[in-house]
Amino acid sequence: DAGVTQSPTHLIKTRGQQVTLRCSPKSGHDTVSWYQQALGQGPQFIFQYYEEEERQRGNFPDRFSGHQFPNYSSELNVNALLLGDSALYLCASSLGGQGANNSPLHFGNGTRLTVT
Amino acid sequence: EDQVTQSPEALRLQEGESSSLNCSYTVSGLRGLFWYRQDPGKGPEFLFTLYSAGEEKEKERLKATLTKKESFLHITAPKPEDSATYLCAAKLIFGTGTRLQVFP
Secondary structure: OOOOEEEOOEEEEOOOOOEEEEEEOOOOOOEEEEEEEOOOOOOEEEEEEEOOEEEEEOOOOOOEEEEEOOOOOEEEEEOOOOHHHOEEEEEEEEOOHHHHHHOOOEEOOOEEEEEO | OOEEEEEOOEEEEEOOOOEEEEEEEEOOOOOOEEEEEEOOOOOOEEEEEEOOOOOEEEEOOEEEEEOOOEEEEEEOOOOHHHOEEEEEEEOOEEOOOEEEEEEO
16 A cells, blocks of 8 residues: 655755655545645645645745646645755645545655755 | 644653653644654654544553643653654644653
8 A cells, every 4th residue: 555655855956946846645545735844843734735726725925836636646836945945845645525634644754855 | 823832842761761742732623633753754654633622542652632722642661662753733733743762
């Protein structure tokens, strides 16, 4: 049973560039949530996708955008990268519908993004 | 504003020394309080869900409890392999975690 997979595992970008991170959810899951985790901090909620639409969004600027595909996989895009965007980006999948917030999240091991 | 706060930030225990981690929450319409374990360089791993005050869940040396305002993760006779960061979450909001180190 494949768990959540994320790619790439590591990425180095320059300030001002754009980046795309990818996520494949756990088999049977239809909802994908993205988190940013700075060193020594808890994960910060970016947004959640269900049925190919952004359902909820955290306190992140419009530079952060996403997409969900018909096969439930998802992408996170960040434009105009800042040094402060350096972090571990985590993708989590769960079962969606009205009970999305009741369901445990299953996380991938993240993409470590370094902005120089 | 929904908020989840964890304490202490870090905890050092001797092997076999029991203790508790705290998670305080102010969340409207709580539909589940979640505990996760995170090892260095990895994503969080789900441990427990608690839905109502008074509920308890156990797994090996860990027991999670829930009141109307906080949750506790009790660790009984911990072993070095229990060393990790423990995170709690409600409504997709995570606390900052407690970094637990257990020494032999």
